[in-house]
Amino acid sequence: MAISTTGIQLQKGPQWLREALELISSMRFSISLLTLIAIVSVIGTVVKQAEPVINYVNQFGPFWAEIFHTIGITSIYNTAWFISIMGFLVLSTSLCVLRNAPRILADMRDFKEKTADRSFAAFAHKAQIDLPLSEKETQQKLSTLLVERGYSLKVTSRQDAGVRYAAKKGLSNRWGYIFAHLAIVMICIGGLLDSGVPLQIAAFIGGKKPLHSNILIKDIPQNAVMGLRNLSFRGNVQVTEGQKISHALLNYKEGTLLQQLPFEIELKKFVVEYYSTGMPKLFASDVVVKDEDGKSFPFRIEVNKPLVHKGIAVYQSSFDDGGSTLHIIAYPLIGDRANSFALTAEVGNSTPLVSPQGASYTIEWSGFRAINVENMDLATEAVMAQTQSQKQKLKDSVANVSGSAAAKKLKNLRNVGPSFSYKLRDKTGQAREYNVYMLPLMLEGQQVFLAGMRQLPSEPFRYVRFPADEQGSLAGYMRFRAALNNPILRERAAERFAMKASSANADKAVRKQLRQSAQRGIDLFAGTQGQEGAKIGGYTAIAEFISGNVKADEQERAADVVLKVVFGVATELLDLAREQEGLPLLKDREASSPFIQQALNAYSDSFFLGAPVLLTLKDFRQVQASVFQVARAPGTFLVYLGALMLIVGTFAMFYIRERRLWAVVQSDRANTTTVRFAMQARKPGLEFEKEFLQLKQAIAAWDKS
Structure with a gap:
């Protein structure tokens, strides 16, 4: 029996109702809905579901984010149209099963014993074998053979026509159709029960x-x-x-x-x-x-x-x-003072903050982690938004010379200690998010403190390495930063550098020119006011100056010279800062060079942080x-049962082969019996051909027994 792919056809009723019922109950409609659900599910897998709206705006842009939100792609499985598709699939598949199941079950029970009478000669796989056996003995052997081969038998006899056999096996594959379709219904119902x-x-x-x-x-x-x-x-x-x-x-x-x-x-x-x-x-x-x-x-x-x-x-x-309690030390990142101050915060709350320049901020304490096992890309990437490719090339060159953008490699780190995160929101409502590690990390042979910033939740944190001093603290860097922002100390440092860099009998004019060049370089690095009022400092300021005042073919050499001068002045500036606080000078200049270089890198990169202060963690009391x-x-059981039925049904349809056999045993003369039989399969193949030949050979072998 062929399974009908058309729908239920009513003989009465309005035409629109008959056409709608025929469409909904047809197999082609069910397959179309199932295909549509598969496509939608792929979309739901690719597009993350139930994310904050801002995440979709960042990923797809405001135009497409609005469209996705309107049609429900951001929450597909709870949209009315998806649930409607699921409902129609349940209805359509149920009608398909109701329409075909009675005929399938009836066909499974039917031995079709009358088929041989009408079309025995038309079968492709048929045979006739004469045996020197009595009719009764042949009947007994044939019945035993078919039962051993797994066939169910129905034996009929007609006067003067011998004994007729109708046999079948493998018809349980028809259950595969019923199970597979019922499985879809059960899975969909279970999904609807567990949906919104x-x-x-x-x-x-x-x-x-x-x-x-x-x-x-x-x-x-x-x-x-x-x-x-x-x-x-x-x-x-x-x-x-x-x-x-x-x-x-x-x-x-x-x-x-x-x-x-x-x-x-x-x-x-x-x-x-x-x-x-x-x-x-x-x-x-x-x-x-x-x-x-x-x-x-x-x-x-x-x-x-x-x-x-x-x-x-x-x-x-x-x-x-x-709601962990955090004990915070805040260091200023602007101005010529290095005085820190303490804060006590609780994760989940907020704290008002006034910068040294009087600007108002709100600190939103968003998270704390006592243990961090991470694999981080710690290469600092300063944000230098420019439009001219020549400028960008120069900045990359300067950064590579300085080491700020060099060696961008992944470092496999294990537990790097506690960290905390917070958002710094200004009076306009704009916020940047920060992530700061409590302990210094040993990176490339130097201890550094890490502070990361991102402007959007979808972005990764970009980290600045602040060097730890000989005491393992940030005090040394903050002392250097404050001195770098003090014009008097910069002038004295430039003068010291010019004195040491020039010979004792050098011309005063040459020494003065060297001092002025050193002064200009360190002033540029410390930061000036840009064209739009934004403070420009670090390697960006030097790059801007060189690109505007030096020929293109000489810019790389000029950058190398300026950076060496800045490094020399910074060395003197560090000594002046320590003298000012009554601290002994660092005796080993060569050993302090990595600290000075990293301090310059950190100062340059700190401009992209966009914060008036750097918050660090001193102590904490964790609450998890x-x-x-x-x-x-409640639909979980139905989904699991449906999945099991789908597996069983699929296995039955693909691996259980339906076979039907018809045979006639008739005695033509004394001690001679003729066996005529034919076989049929829904999907004949090599396996069916082999089975037919084996059965034929087994019956023919009775002649020799």
Whole structure:
């Protein structure tokens, strides 16, 4: 029996209804919907789902981000059109099964014993064998042979026409069609049950309205709370160590609903275990679960070991800071003072800040990590936005000479110690995000402090290396930075450099010219006001000056000379800064050269940080938090069962071969019996040909027995 690909055809009713029913119940419609869902699922896999809107704007631009948001590509699986496609696929596939299943089952039961009467001679695979056996003996042997070969038999006899056999095997492959199509129905129904459809229906019936702002749990109105009987949901909740929760937060219509839970979870401790290499091997949460009747039990929730209780699964989704206390030391990055000041902050809160120039900022303390096992590209990339290729080429040349942009290699680092992150927001609302490591790292033979900045969440942090002094602190660099911003000290340093760089009997005019050149170079490096009022300093300022005053073919040599002069003046400037604070001079000039060079690099790169101060971590008191995904998914069983049925159905359709056989045993004369038989397969192949020949040879062998 061929499976019908057309739909149900009504004999009565309006034409539009008959045509619609025929289309929806047709197999071609089901296949089209399944193909469409596959394409949409690919899009949903490529485009990250449920990300913040700004991420899509950064990735695709405002135009396409708006289009994607409007048609629902950013949240495909909960859109009305995708759910409608799923619903029509369930309906169409169900109608296909209902239309074809009765005929398939009837065909499986039918031995088609009358087929041989009408078309025995028309079969391609048929044979006639005469045997010197009695009819009864032949019948017995044939029945035994077919049963041994796995056939089901139906024997009929007709007067003067011998005994007729109708046999079949492998018809269970027809179950493959039914199982495969029912599997699609079950998987889709399970997916719909676990999607946002039940929540949307329950919220609509209950008149629920989502929250669009932060509010205390006790102040949440009842029309934003989902009850315990909610059929299906998937939400998240963050629990701080020592905190108890009995709710989850559900995303609904760009807002939030509060989902009540039938039990309470208390986070005792968040646990992280590490391999000997420093890489983490386990993230787990030790919790105590308490029911409404007062009974409680402990449980450890791990990444692949969720808590399942009262039909609700609690997964270890992520972890975060639960409000750690940070003790901060702030160093100025502008001005000629190196005085630091202390701050005490709590992650999740904010602190007002006034810069040395009087500008107002807000520090938003966004995160803290006590352990960092990272593989970082620590090459500093100063942001130097320029339009002229010649200028960019010169800046790259200067950076390569100085080492700021040299050796951009990945360093395999293990645990690099604590770090904290914060956002610095100005009065216009614009913010930059910073990530600062607490401890100095040994990179390329030198201890440096790392401070990273990014302007967009989608960007990686770009790090500046601030050199650690002989005490392993930032004080030495900050002392040097303040001196570099002091015009009096710069002038004295330039004069010292000119005295040491020129011979004792050098002409005063030559010495004066050298001093002026050194003064101009160090002033440029320290920073001047640009054409648009922005401060330009470091290697960028030197590059700007050389590109505007030196011929193109001489710029590289000029850059090398200027950088050597700046380095020499910086050496004298460091000595003056130490003298000013009553500190002994560094005796080994050669040993201090890496510090001076890195200090120059850091000063040049610090312009792209865009911050008036550098915040560093002195001490902390860590409080951890777990992020749990809480889900009630009644469709999970249907999805798993559907997947199993799909595997079984596919296996049955492709690996179980249907066979039908018809045979007639008739005695023509004394002690001579004729066996005529024919075989048929839905998809004949080499295996079928082999089976037919084996059966023919087995029957013919009775002549020799």
